[in-house]
Amino acid sequence: MASTENALAAAKRLVAFVNASPSPYHVVSQCKQSLKNAGFVEISERESWSVEPNGKYFVTRNQSTLVAFSVGGRFKPGNGFSIVGSHTDSPCPRLKPITRKTKEGYLCVGVEYYGGGIWSTWFDRDLTVAGRVIVREANGDSVKLHSKLVHIEKPIMRIPHMAIHLQREMNEKFNPNRETEMVPVLAMSITEQLNSTCTFNSAPKPKMAAYDNQCQKHHPLLIKLLCDKLACEAEDILDFELYVCDTQPGVIGGALDEFIFCPRLDNQVNCFTSMEALINASSLEADSNVRVITLYDNEEVGSESAQGAGSSLTEQILRRLSTCASNAVAFEESVPRSLLVSADQVHACHPNYAQKHEEDLRPSLHDGPIIKFNGNQRYATTAISAAVLREAGRRCGVRVGDVAVRNDSSCGSTIGPILAAKLGMRAVDTGTPQLSMHSVREMCGVAGIEQATRLYRSFFENLAAIDAMIVED
Secondary structure, three states: OOOHHHHHHHHHHHHHHHHOOOOHHHHHHHHHHHHHHOOOEEOOOOOOOOOOOOOEEEEEEOOOEEEEEEEOOOOOOOOOEEEEEEEOOOOEEEEEEEEEEEEOOEEEEEEEEEOOOOHHHHOOOOEEEEEEEEEEEEEOOEEEEEEEEEEOOOOOEEOOOOOHHHOHHHHOOOOOOOOOOOOOEEEEHHHHHHHOOOOOOOOOOHHHOOOOOHHHHOOHHHHHHHHHHHOOOHHHEEEEEEEEEEOOOOEEEOOOOOEEEEOOHHHHHHHHHHHHHHHHOOOHHHOOOEEEEEEEOOHHHOOOOOOOOOOOHHHHHHHHHHOOOOOOOHHHHHHHHOEEEEEOOEEOOOOOOHHHOOOOOOOOOOOOOEEEOOOOOOOOOOHHHHHHHHHHHHHHOOOOEEEOOOOOOOOOOOHHHHHHHHHOOEEEEEEOEEEOOOOOOEEEEOHHHHHHHHHHHHHHHHHHHHHHHOOOO
């Protein structure tokens, strides 16, 4: 078992990663920097690739999805892929294309609610925005449209609760209307006017003739915050994709420092641990497989996007890596030699709602990685794929547990069944136990981060050898 010091160090690295990743774009940006520091080379989908054995590479799409891979020294087209897949997105409010609202003297911001969040937890939080902004930059006759990341790090918004005196039933029944009763407050209109904090003119300027005027679509005060952060002019902002996020940072907590209290653990835990495993996995020169991590966007809304697991991205990349002039079916040969670990968080047994969990399958926060089973194919695990992951765990000293939902309970799903069906590839669903999934702040165990990293590292190092052990009588 890992030392307490190693486990705590890994947990602290995760917390720092999450605190720096308030949006999927920031997740990918953080991963890119870590991969580059570890010697990985960025390549582009738009260009031809020259991929060599022992080489380390990564590619991104939409700034919100990343695929990184290390090519085994003994790899040849037709050999397998050792894949750990996760997702970069989390449920949260997102700013609408037009956000400018005024209600009873308050400047409010129109948002849409992305994914299946526990929306009541977003009330009375100190909120801000993060994401990307498209900025027009001119240099003489040359004009570029730059997609720039932004994170306003101070609290600028809040969704205030209605006082209990005016809705006595709220502790028995609380179901707010997200369109009308969960609109974030940015400022008071009279205060904005008196302080003259924003001097932008909402009338279009001549150079903006071909573009929307953002100060007509959004409160000038919000645009000013973005401009100050990006050092640009209001008329140069063409559009943006901004996510609402909590300003309270993630921390190590509990009386014995055994918990992580943090936003977006689902699923940044597995983005982080799979990346660290890929970077630190050894014996690449002796591996006959390609080791791959896939970090997709839009899992929380079904994965059906150009940057989601339901797209053709994964197959396109694997086919490019399998290209071989002497073997037209190298990709088709590689698929049955490959295995996908679908890495997404697991529901730990809740101490106050234990009856919601199957009585023989109740993971604890300190149980280590858990394999998910569902006979209705909400998860992609089979007996063989589970056995492969257990053997990887045995080789690195990580116990791997089991979970399944009750027959009278609904069951979530993951990228596992999506990719297993699209690629015809074996898959196993796994994850680290946590509580408060899809809350604005979630909770998991410190030990699980190092355990997941060790398991994924062992999977990368040993899949080819474990696969050779399998005999189907």
